Amino acid sequence: MKNNQWQASAYTEHAAFVSSMATEVVSLLAPVAGESILDLGCGDGQLAEYISAQGCLVSCVDASPSMVSAAKARGLSAALANGNKLEFSNHFDAVFSNAALHWMLDPEAVLEGVYRALKAKGRFVAEMGGQGNISALLKAMTDVFSENKDFGTFNNPWFFPSESDYRRLLERTGFRVDSIERISRPTPLASGIEQWLAVFADSICADLNAQQKKRFFTQVKVRLVGTLYSENDGWVADYVRLRFKAVKDSTD
Numbered sequence: 001m002k003n004n005q006w007q008a009s010a011y012t013e014h015a016a017f018v019s020s021m022a023t024e025v026v027s028l029l030a031p032v033a034g035e036s037i038l039d040l041g042c043g044d045g046q047l048a049e050y051i052s053a054q055g056c057l058v059s060c061v062d063a064s065p066s067m068v069s070a071a072k073a074r075g076l077s078a079a080l081a082n083g084n085k086l087e088f089s090n091h092f093d094a095v096f097s098n099a100a101l102h103w104m105l106d107p108e109a110v111l112e113g114v115y116r117a118l119k120a121k122g123r124f125v126a127e128m129g130g131q132g133n134i135s136a137l138l139k140a141m142t143d144v145f146s147e148n149k150d151f152g153t154f155n156n157p158w159f160f161p162s163e164s165d166y167r168r169l170l171e172r173t174g175f176r177v178d179s180i181e182r183i184s185r186p187t188p189l190a191s192g193i194e195q196w197l198a199v200f201a202d203s204i205c206a207d208l209n210a211q212q213k214k215r216f217f218t219q220v221k222v223r224l225v226g227t228l229y230s231e232n233d234g235w236v237a238d239y240v241r242l243r244f245k246a247v248k249d250s251t252d
């Protein structure tokens with residue numbers, strides 16, 4: 001499966017909701033001045049910039065060179081890293097992540113890396129897509145692939161766990177789960193469904209030519225107009241969040 005080719009400028013323009021709807025997870029993080037915090041999958045760095053402005057020492061990592069450049073352009077310390085292979089050890093008071101963990105398909109490896117990166121008593125606070133996230137969107141995309149045999153196989157690039165599955169993963173890694181909840185959060189797409197697909201389904205379309213991509217966008221849109229579009233609200237995606245706080249109680 002190919003990776004999403006993120007373009008930070010398109011992300012900032014068409015996916016501003018990713019940061020603007022993250023108020024609750026930032027509140028759950030409750031950053032305290034002086035703390036050392038890792039932002040895992042920092043995107044364009046908007047939330048890291050806010051956390052940094054609270055007086056924290058923020059380190060950003062992302063798998064996309066374009067996002068790392070965008071975060072650096074905000075004056076943040078940012079580096080390219082694969083979330084499945086974090087190399088920090090006993091370094092951070094907190095690890096924070098918003099809308100990124102569902103792109104990392106080896107959750108055990110991610111959690112081991114996060115656990116190792118934290119100091120004793122450190123916390124992991126994150127929000128990601130939870131079970132049922134974008135289910136209408138996913139169904140439309142898979143249906144369009146199965147009806148267009150020339151598109152090849154549909155590869156789902158995301159991992160949307162249930163609370164119980166993710167709690168088990170956290171506990172198996174050694175975390176104590178302070179809170180975990182799954183929340184339905186319909187998400188208005190101000191730039192429309194095609195821009196959402198262009199930004200987020202890039203890896204799904206990686207092997208399609210320009211004509212096939214256009215057909216994919218059109219057919220997905222036609223399938224979803226009855227469920228995700230209304231005259232009053234425009235396009236609203238069927239997001240479901242998994243939000244949690246987990247603590248590293250031990251010193252390992």
Ligand code: BEZ
Nearest residue numbers: 099128129133158200239
């Ligand atoms: C999400 O934040 O839930 C998400 C974003 C893009 C694609 C899939 C999920």
